[in-house]
Amino acid sequence: MSSSTEYLPVTPLSSRLSIYNCVFSFVRRCNSLIGRIICSIFALSFFSLVTGLYVLHFSLALILVNKEVPQTRGMLYPRESETREVRSLDGIWNFVRSDQANPTQGVRDEWYTKDLSQSRPTIPMPVPASYNDITTDNLRDHVGTVWYDRKFFVPRSWSKNQRIWLRFGSVHYEAFVWINGQKVVKHEIGHLPFEAEVTDILNYGAENRITVMCDNALIQTTVPQGKITEVPNDNGMTIIQSYTFDFFNYAGIHRSVHLYTTPRTFIEEVEVTTALSENNSVGEVFYSVSVNGSAANEAINVLNIQANLYDKEGAKVANTTSDGKLDGCLKLTGVKPWWPYLMHPEPGYLYELEIKLLAANEELLDVYRLKVGLRTLSWNKSQFLINGKPVYFRGFGRHEDSDIRGKGLDNALMVRDFNLLKWIGANAYRTSHYPYSEESMQFADQHGIMIIDECPSVDTENYSQELLGKHKSSLEQLIHRDRNHPSVVMWSIANEPRTASMNADSYFELVANFTRSLDKTRPITAAIAVPYTQDKSGRHLDIISFNRYNAWYSNTGRLDMVTQNVIDEATAWNKQYNKPVIMSEYGADTLEGLHMTPAYVWSEEFQEEVFARHFKAFDQLRKKGWFIGEFVWNFADFKTAQSYTRVGGNKKGVFTRSRQPKAAAHLLRKRYFALGRDLDQCQFPEDLFTYIADLIS
Ligand code: GCB
Numbered sequence: 147m148s149s150s151t152e153y154l155p156v157t158p159l160s161s162r163l164s165i166y167n168c169v170f171s172f173v174r175r176c177n178s179l180i181g182r183i184i185c186s187i188f189a190l191s192f193f194s195l196v197t198g199l200y201v202l203h204f205s206l207a208l209i210l211v212n213k214e215v216p217q218t219r220g221m222l223y224p225r226e227s228e229t230r231e232v233r234s235l236d237g238i239w240n241f242v243r244s245d246q247a248n249p250t251q252g253v254r255d256e257w258y259t260k261d262l263s264q265s266r267p268t269i270p271m272p273v274p275a276s277y278n279d280i281t282t283d284n285l286r287d288h289v290g291t292v293w294y295d296r297k298f299f300v301p302r303s304w305s306k307n308q309r310i311w312l313r314f315g316s317v318h319y320e321a322f323v324w325i326n327g328q329k330v331v332k333h334e335i336g337h338l339p340f341e342a343e344v345t346d347i348l349n350y351g352a353e354n355r356i357t358v359m360c361d362n363a364l365i366q367t368t369v370p371q372g373k374i375t376e377v378p379n380d381n382g383m384t385i386i387q388s389y390t391f392d393f394f395n396y397a398g399i400h401r402s403v404h405l406y407t408t409p410r411t412f413i414e415e416v417e418v419t420t421a422l423s424e425n426n427s428v429g430e431v432f433y434s435v436s437v438n439g440s441a442a443n444e445a446i447n448v449l450n451i452q453a454n455l456y457d458k459e460g461a462k463v464a465n466t467t468s469d470g471k472l473d474g475c476l477k478l479t480g481v482k483p484w485w486p487y488l489m490h491p492e493p494g495y496l497y498e499l500e501i502k503l504l505a506a507n508e509e510l511l512d513v514y515r516l517k518v519g520l521r522t523l524s525w526n527k528s529q530f531l532i533n534g535k536p537v538y539f540r541g542f543g544r545h546e547d548s549d550i551r552g553k554g555l556d557n558a559l560m561v562r563d564f565n566l567l568k569w570i571g572a573n574a575y576r577t578s579h580y581p582y583s584e585e586s587m588q589f590a591d592q593h594g595i596m597i598i599d600e601c602p603s604v605d606t607e608n609y610s611q612e613l614l615g616k617h618k619s620s621l622e623q624l625i626h627r628d629r630n631h632p633s634v635v636m637w638s639i640a641n642e643p644r645t646a647s648m649n650a651d652s653y654f655e656l657v658a659n660f661t662r663s664l665d666k667t668r669p670i671t672a673a674i675a676v677p678y679t680q681d682k683s684g685r686h687l688d689i690i691s692f693n694r695y696n697a698w699y700s701n702t703g704r705l706d707m708v709t710q711n712v713i714d715e716a717t718a719w720n721k722q723y724n725k726p727v728i729m730s731e732y733g734a735d736t737l738e739g740l741h742m743t744p745a746y747v748w749s750e751e752f753q754e755e756v757f758a759r760h761f762k763a764f765d766q767l768r769k770k771g772w773f774i775g776e777f778v779w780n781f782a783d784f785k786t787a788q789s790y791t792r793v794g795g796n797k798k799g800v801f802t803r804s805r806q807p808k809a810a811a812h813l814l815r816k817r818y819f820a821l822g823r824d825l826d827q828c829q830f831p832e833d834l835f836t837y838i839a840d841l842i843s
Contacts, residue, residue: 210611210649212656215619218626220414220438221339223584224313224406227513231304235356235403239296241271246385249290249361258324258357262295273403274315276396276552288362289374289387294399295357302351308407309439310348312356313341315401315555315584319368322359335369335616336400337580337602338623344405362397364389367612369620370579370604391579391604391641392796393545394785396552401583411439411449412512413503418630419667420520422483426533429481429520431455431464434473435501449511452502455518457482458495467504483533484519484632486573486594488822493594495519496632519591519632525669525688527724528772532596532635538768538825539596539775540818541574542567542800543673543731546582547784549803555583562805563781564593570800570811571818571828576673576730576777579604579641581624590633598671598691598730599628600638607644609653618660625664637661640672642693646680658686673730678715684723692719693731693779697756703747705755712763720772727772731779732760733798738808748797750809757810761817778814 224232240262244252252258257265271277271294278286304310314321318336322329326349331342348354364372364387372389389395415436422429435451455464455476464476482495496517503512524531531537544563546553560583567575573596580602590597601620606613621639628634639657644650654672661670669688674681684690694700694715701707712729720727734756735748742749760776767773783799786792795803800811815834822828 210609210614210652210656212660213611213615215615215622215660218623219436220311221313221341221627222413222416222514223516223588224311224404225515227515229409229412229510229512230407230514232404232406233298235296235298235405236273237296238270239273239294239399240268241277242266242268242293243285243288244291244293246288246290249363252291252293252359253322256327257293258295258329258359259327261355262293262357266293268295271398272551272554273399274401275398275550275554276318276400277398278394278396278552279550289385290363291359291361292398293357293359295355297353297355298405299353300348300350300405304348304407305350308409309343309345309412311341311406311408312344313339313404313406314399315339315403316581317358317360317399318362318397318553319364320361321399322361324357326354327357335602335620335623336397337582338620339401339584339627356403358399360398362395363387364395366608367610367616369602369613369616371607371613389605389787392786393547393579394552394787394795396547396785398552398554400553401555409439409512411437411503413501413514414438416499416501416514416516416630418499418516418518420518420522420632422481422520422522422533424534426483427479427481429478429483431476431478431497431499431518431520432473433476433499433501435503437472437503449506450504452504454500454502456498456500458497463497481520484521484591484594486532486537486596487568488571488573488819488828489532489535489537489594489826494592494633496591516630517588517591518630521632523635523668525726528726530635530669530689530726530774537573537596537635537774538821539574539598539728539777540821541572541576541596541775541777542781543578543777543779544575544582544781545578545784546580546586547782547803552785555585557585559805560586560589564589564595566801566805566807567595567781568593569831570815571822573818573822574598574635574775574777575781576600576638578673578731578780581627584627587628587631587633591631595633596635597631597633598636598638599624599634600641600673603640603643605642605644606640607647609647609649614653614656617657621657621661622664625661629665634668636668636689637665637670638672638691639670639687640683642673642675643683644676645672645674645683646676651682654683654686658683671728671730678718678722681722684719684725687723687725689726689728689774690719690723691728691730692716694729695732695734695779697759698734698747703752705745705752705759708756708759709763709766712760713766716763716767716773717770720770725772726774727767728775728777729760729764730775730777732756732776733779735793735797736799736808736810737793737797738802738806753800753808753810754813757813757817 226232316337320334323331325347333340417434419432451468457463464478468474485493487493499518500515529536576598577600603617671689671691673691675693696708696711716727734753736753737748740749745751745755764776780798782801783797783803785795
């Protein structure tokens, strides 16, 4: 929680330069010679002081110190139980955009103390959704703050002996929240949940108002980074947001907003890890619970945890009651491990873990249930193994992106995407380039899709202490949120960081060590794009991932310059670091329906050929033993900032933005299933090969 007055608008670089202009115009305005000399001495001293401070600031920025970052508490996904209720606040909210030149006006004028419509004309805005593509005006390119509000009713029954929490799945980029005019919570960094207790602020049996201010401005110390500049336009001056990353900076209330109840003393956190015996038949589920509430201080003596484990059919397969402890272990035989899709006939097997918080007198205080998959992960210099079996990743880099709703959570889209992932035979994806919705993580658990879970650090550069703190915080929040998902098999700590530059070594050493200190059960990677000869981050990672666009950004159109280049580069990365290697991005922009033969850039034929040339390289690399995965860029076409290299966005999708296959999807499907059959003995789907003639099968 923090005060709304802490909000500071971004200071464009130009305003810093204006200090110098001021000083020199002051000198010019002095009439006498002596006056001018004195003023010049004063101006020079001032100039030296400011420059000195600036240089000092810059030099200090080169020394990165490992400072503590705030620790997330609570934030269990809101689930109903006999002790908890959940209400959604999704729907149509009221919306106002601030004047770009005056982003803090609403805070100064206290718009949150009354209905927004009393301060400004409002428009309807769906939640969850990005606001950018909803209207027909220039809201799409708005920079700075926007406001949302809505009314909601809280039943009288909620006032009795319980606590109420307000939880946001994500707001991009920074959110300030008030209820009934009182500040409730502030949160920075999109794509991650945040919550606050609102028990004492709500009106029970009455109407309440929630107000949210959201700021989409990205600067050099936000994650991800961006730049705000003031530039002249036809109406004078305007502010523009620029960023180097290649996806549209969608903003708004992107995921669901919930109110949920807990008992006064409740289960605040559950952390789960699992182990399997060597033949995978005996399993252990280790749980550790944190309790919040009046009785929690005496927790060790007065509270007990009863943990029950149920299989898919609902049969209880293990149970334990802790003796005054908040952690314990459930042991079961005949276990069904969690396997990735196509690596086992029954992938994504999940048990249900029921955690009951009991008072010393056996009174049931709280119940929370979550799905648990039993699996082990291990890795060495050449392999990544799940349940002792080597994994070959075949998947995608993706985006949360679709027409109209932008990055807003959309269940129809999520289910369609998983249907397509399974249709094409993928077993993994990377959450490029930020954490995806909690609902999609649960879906991945259920369907056996492995996730390389990426934090929002993309194109990271200009390393500073402040950036380091936020980068670490984004990882801390991500790991706290996703640590219990069996689908999460690796953490990606950055995409295409500028790891050739000064400070990258110590910066990534600190980030990687910090990540390891939070979770030792999963390996760490980063998708690197600098040449291996210049990279300073690989030695801090467990698995090397590299992005490269042969025949696209390099040697454009040269299909004869793909295979050997991929083999050479992957081999060089392996040689340099002696670690497993993944090609985490490759591909070509493709306009659906554009056909050209011989293959020509942007045509469907070209995308197929680019893929085929990579497949050839991957097959040779697989034989070397340390090449462990291939990820196409991208699963589907997606929107980017406007640029002359992007026709309506990035078109490297294997599927269109409306989730229909391009020609290359059919090719990729044949490869992914062929790999599945070869490596994991999966079955071919019946429709994989079209009938051509009796002689060919
Ligand atoms: C990359 C980036 C990705 C871009 C892609 C491209 O290396 O990681 O975000 O979209 O290239 O298509 O340029």
